[in-house]
Amino acid sequence: MMTITGGWLLYKSAGGHGRRNLSVVPPESEGYTGSTIRSASGAGKTMLYIAPLQEEFDLEPLPDNSQEFSHMPKAECKNCFKILPLQILALHVKQCNASKSDKPSDSEPEVTEVVLSCEKNTKEGKCPICQKNYPAMELELHASVCGDWASPLSCRGGSPVGLEEQQNEKITCEEDVLRWLATRVDKSKEFCICVSRMNLLERGLMLWQRQKNSSPVNLLKVTFIGEAGIDTGALRKEFLTEMVAGLETLLFEGEDGKGKMPKYSLNDLDSGIFRVAGEIFAASLAQGGPAPAFLQEWCYDFLLTGDLKNITRNDVHDMEFSSLIKMVEESSDLSSCTEQIISCGYTGPINEENKDKITRAILLHSAARRTVMLRQLREGLQLYGLIDVMERNRELCRGLFVAGADHNVDSYYIVSHLAPTMSETGSQRHARETQILNNFQDFLQELEDGTAEDALSVPEVMQWLTGQSHRHLLLSERENFKITVHFDHTCMERMPSHTICYPVVSACAQAITFPTAHCVHYSDFKNNVATAIKCGAGFHRL
Incomplete structure (x- = not known):
């Protein structure tokens, strides 16, 4: 369909059985919308047909090396050793076997020759x-x-x-870990979650725990209630992005960028939320979501070894214990805090000479309280056998969990992957398109520098465009990633009386369309895009 030009219309068949006539589905003034298609198809129950107006579909089979097969799984024919897509291989094998059976079966001289040559060839x-x-x-x-x-x-x-x-x-690098995890996803069934954007974290956790007909080991498929979007990857990535960010806030505490440790929350422990968090982290890594790279070093080490090591003064974020450590370090008379020190498990002499030992005991006590949460988190990380891979490749997996790795999206990452469809160079349309691209870059840099009036961030723009707010973890995904940019020059011709329209995003196709009549001046562009991001985050278009 990529080569079809000249327009097309949708048709649907009349009721009844047998041979039926097709009737056209009239488009709206702005073309076919999600609501139009949903209404015409009876919410997906009636088949619709695409008919070009001036051309005919090419019904000839695609060649084996067609671009449409580039991302499909392939395998090698054992007879002719030709690598083909699985859809074609099923038909090819029958023909190849048939041609092989037509050949003479007397091949003993050849076998003898091969065996002899193998005996002679010792290389x-x-x-x-x-x-x-x-x-x-x-x-x-x-x-x-x-x-x-x-x-x-x-x-x-x-x-x-x-x-x-x-x-x-x-497994020799971080990317090998992610590729291995992707192969462990069972695609024979789908783990379906239908969730509302309101209370997304709370509802998502509840639905994740339910696991009635499938489990997180299967391919995750997400539907947002009230939205027409079909999950081809973008909805799943947005759901995982929101869940990982929400779990970081709900279950972990600490300074951003310096690592966090589990909150001491016995009610969340009793509800199994930390186990669910581990499963969501594993699923996020395996199915294109963000890495939970916000743990402190000692938390990651404890997950793999069960030992409390590398705990420092900066790892304590409890107000109670932080103030106690400060009191021990600054006071010469420790008698006023003797009871608190003893409650932390310190049994030695409480005097000024043992301040380092007392401080160490308080640090260990603060961390030890959270080890039971980490153990439950480890149970969730057993999904896909991830914890076993982490134990055998400790340093390779560290960047996926420990704070410090830069997975954030910046303005350069977005702008460098834009693929605009430009008009003829030198034309007035080309000049407008160039100005809009410059406005978009200025808008992103303003958000990045923190000088924008709107409370938006560059990762939020990335999530609006693609469904995910993080950099792609795989190098191959980063190299193939592009955001197609279209420009609408005819909105005033289609709707002469309208005063404003907004950019339209297709997150699944990773494309955006800017209306040129409303985005040339930077002030108009900024207000236009900011409103579109805040009010148009849902998947309401097909």
């Missing part, structure tokens, strides 16, 4: 994936299946390579 080569040596005659076959961890051919000397050994061989 070995190194597999580029697993870095192990294999006979040259076997190397090509092994390398073709080496990426399949569960493959029976991923063995040496007849003994299968264990999953743990393969993980250690393959």
